[in-house]
Amino acid sequence: MPVGRRKSMNKEKIKESLGKTINSFKQSMPILLGVLLLIALATNAIPKNFYARLFTGNPLIDPFIGAFFGSIAAGNPITSYVIGGELKSQGVSMVAIVAFILSWVTVGVIQLPAESLMLGRRFALIRNLVSFFLAIIISILTVLTLGLK
């Protein structure tokens, strides 16, 4: 293929890729900005000491409570470790704490609308539900493996 033709094809390809990327940007940015707004609101509305009051001390119910509130919480995973550390010092069971930390990072109720819009509604719902139950299963396995209470 002559060099001139190859160059013009490359230019065409760059233009096409740039066009697709701009389209993707235009489609994604409103959704991403919406998620950021909601996360900022949730982070400010829920104080860190709020979570400690939620646990009952029941070893069967607490993992579900942990996974539930981890799913609806949002923010940097470091915050979940800090809260987890606080919960540990207050005597909350490790199964509940692990379920909380895990669902914080694997389940996202706040970002569910964004995930649905971009990756499909059924996919987002199923993925979050499966991740919710896996958070409980992994927390039980982790605690059993390490012999924690």
Add this chain to the structure above:
Amino acid sequence: MRAGVVFLGLSILLYLLVLIINKELAVDSFFSFLKLLKKLLPVIFLVFSLIFLTNLILEPEKISKHLGETSGIKGFALAIIGGILSTGPIYMWYPMLADLKEKGMRTSLIATFLYNRAVKIPLLPMMIYYFGVGFTFVLTFYMVIFSIIDGIAVEKILQKVGGEEN
């Protein structure tokens, strides 16, 4: 695009409602939003640069081969490594995954990638500080193993319910 604009509009509407009920919370949250956005700008740039490069370099056939239905264990390995190495919050990666899905990426690998977003190497020292080395190692190990189970389960259930709606 319209659904996205509606979603953003509803989020802004919620802020306006909070502004009426609790002005301080709305203002603090808006400043947190600006801070978060500023912090995430490099990630946004990275994600859209990667989208541009995948559009430029990767043909759909190549994506099908490495991340498609027949990608097998190699596909899962790529999804796990990609998920662990990717930076920034999970939702920043939705646009790129949507793009790869359109080009033939397997559903289970998208779920596996997203699950491994939970394994963050820079945050491991922090987890060790709070919970110890043994705990961090065991939990990380289970997370990686279960990311594959998560991916397969999501794909199978999605197939059972008749796939994604059109």
